[in-house]
Amino acid sequence: MATATKGTITVEGHDITITNPEKLLWPEKGITKLLYLEKLIALAPYLLRYCRDRHLTTIRFPNGIHGKSFYQKNCPEPIPDFVRLAPLDGIQYVHLDSLPTLLWLGNLACLEFHASFHRIGSELPAEWLIDIDPSLDYEPRIMQAVHLIGEALDKMGIHAVPKTSGATGVQLYVPIAKPYTFEQLRTIGHFLGRYLTEQHPKLFTIERLKKNRGDRIYVDYLQHWYGKTLSSPYTPRAREAASVSAPLEWSEVEAGADPRDFHLLNIEERLRTKGDLIAKSPLQSLDRVLSFIGQ
Structure with missing residues (x-):
């Protein structure tokens, strides 16, 4: 106290x-x-x-x-x-x-x-994160894109928790049931990114250079790596909305949630009613998809 x-x-x-x-x-x-x-x-x-x-x-x-x-x-x-x-x-x-x-x-x-x-003290990832990064400052398709990625992951037998970055992007957070290497998770991410760009070439890209992306949404499977970082769940962000990186329910994604709607002045009420959506998610095995793609 x-x-x-x-x-x-x-x-x-x-x-x-x-x-x-x-x-x-x-x-x-x-x-x-x-x-x-x-x-x-x-x-x-x-x-x-x-x-x-x-x-x-x-x-x-x-x-x-x-x-x-x-x-x-x-x-x-x-x-x-x-x-x-x-x-x-x-x-x-x-x-x-x-x-x-x-x-x-x-x-x-x-x-x-x-x-x-x-x-601390480990070289293995604690979870798997995919960063969904718009190329535009304002991207009205971001939640549509996240919904499509969620559907693709479901087909792979993987349940993810979407979370706003608190800025313009969204991340897919996958709690994992056992240790995997960063290399294994990057392989799955690349597989996912290629699938999405083939299925929706006008919406998604895995092109790292922003100047070459046009208006497409970047599926960033490379950021998740040893020594790198990403906005932590529930971190505030230095944006005018005082937004907070907030895990979402899939129904909120489908309803087109705006990342600016989750901020320091209302996050307490959200946590009281919904709790920690990541902590509630079951741990995921990635063995099946790794086997499928030959890892």
């Missing part, structure tokens, strides 16, 4: 100094730093689930979403005694495993949380 005194909050026995609590971070939504920290407390049980035991990259916006920003991989200094580190390849990543650490990062205006695809 948090208590506040003179610009300091005490959380789980640790004192965290809060600076500039009235600074507007999302001006269009009227979200100050203090309100942001309150929303992080509500998001913590869900966000920490997908950042714990991972190498964390944050994006910091010291003066709010319209100011300059920068990626933060190395842990900011000075480092409080309650913050744990996750070293990898010479970088001292933050191990985001507690509410005090989350609020400390929030006070530093870390507005986005991007976790590694693999757990």
Whole structure:
């Protein structure tokens, strides 16, 4: 439980100094730093689930979403005694495993949380993610595309959970029942991407260079790799809508959900009514499709 005194909050026995609590971070939504920290407390049980035991990259916006920003991989200094580190390849990543650490990062205006695809100490993926990336700033076909991908995965015997990136894209999140390699998952992703582009050549592409995609939607099976990151489930995003990366029900995809509809000011109510849709999803075996494509 948090208590506040003179610009300091005490959380789980640790004192965290809060600076500039009235600074507007999302001006269009009227979200100050203090309100942001309150929303992080509500998001913590869900966000920490997908950042714990991972190498964390944050994006910091010291003066709010319209100011300059920068990626933060190395842990900011000075480092409080309650913050744990996750070293990898010479970088001292933050191990985001507690509410005090989350609020400390929030006070530093870390507005986005991007976790590694693999757990600390492992070279194997913790789940499988396919990134669906529009080539247009506004893409009215995005949910239609996600629905078609869901149908293709169903034919492969794979159940995925769609989640908004919180920006313009959508990801397909597949909880896996046993360890697979990044190479195996990339092979399935390539197979899926080729199938979609053959079936719907005007809608999908697996062309990595944006300038060569036209208006087609990119099925990005390459991003899911060791050492790379993607927006974590339930991370806020530095967008005017104060959007949050939100798992969706398939019925919401079919109804054409808008990623901007899920944001810091309403995510608590959604979590109260729907819970964590990813955690509710059964773990998936990919053995059958790997066997089919000869892996």
